[in-house]
């Protein structure tokens with residue numbers, strides 16, 4: 001009896017040890033991906049599935065161009081196999097400094113682990129000349145293309161290509177997952193196009209110019225932005241003009257996100273425009289923790305706001 005007991009115990013420990021070993025192996029083999037924004041992290045997860053472990057640096061409520069740097073970002077970037085980012089200088093104000101201290105040559109610009117999702121995206125608001133003289137944070141055109149679900153299919157393709165470049169042994173899995181995800185997106189895009197019918201022709205104002213891609217997709221008309229230029233706070237004159245413009249054009253919605261509600265509320269009280277808070281990074285609440293859920297929540301909220 002005693003012998004049996006010790007045998008059972010030793011068997012138990014052998015099984016336990018091999019389970020630990022197995023999960024350790026699986027973990028060790030997982031690709032370590034770091035994405036700048038939650039929506040990108042989710043698309044990476046959809047393409048990489050169980051082969052990747054993905055973390056997002058931003059949580060989704062930060063200023064689109066000013067993610068506060070936390071000490072935990074450095075070790076995450078240091079260990080990463082791949083870095084998935086928006087590009088077009090979207091992360092220019094916070095990411096390059098982090099990459100410098102993270103000392104991980106695999107994920108530096110131009111290296112295989114640097115997955116720039118803007119490749120092949122048709123960019124809106126491309127400037128005639130690149131000029132940062134006044135602090136413009138959109139020097140390469142508008143980088144907020146993730147809000148267009150059709151362009152998100154190119155993002156998913158870029159991520160699959162980037163993962164394959166680094167881990168060619170998993171190409172088949174990435175391609176299979178990509179195909180399934182694009183089919184799922186296509187399905188949702190069809191639904192969103194129907195759902196967004198009431199948005200067609202709706203005139204709106206945004207705080208930071210981050211809604212042009214979504215507006216373009218669903219037929220909304222941008223009348224103006226609270227910011228004087230991308231990333232530059234308004235002057236009193238600009239606000240007076242904006243209020244006049246809202247009244248003249250009968251703009252119905254003012255969309256803001258990470259910014260202080262003070263100015264949107266002031267503009268609303270002077271013009272009668274309806275204020276809607278929507279974040280342009282996704283992931284900040286349970287309804288927005290995947291890319292598809294985030295776009296769905298965004299479209300639904302906008303439709304409710306005009307009905």
Ligand SMILES: [Zn+2]
Pocket residue numbers: 064065137138143144208209210230
């Ligand atoms: Zn921006």
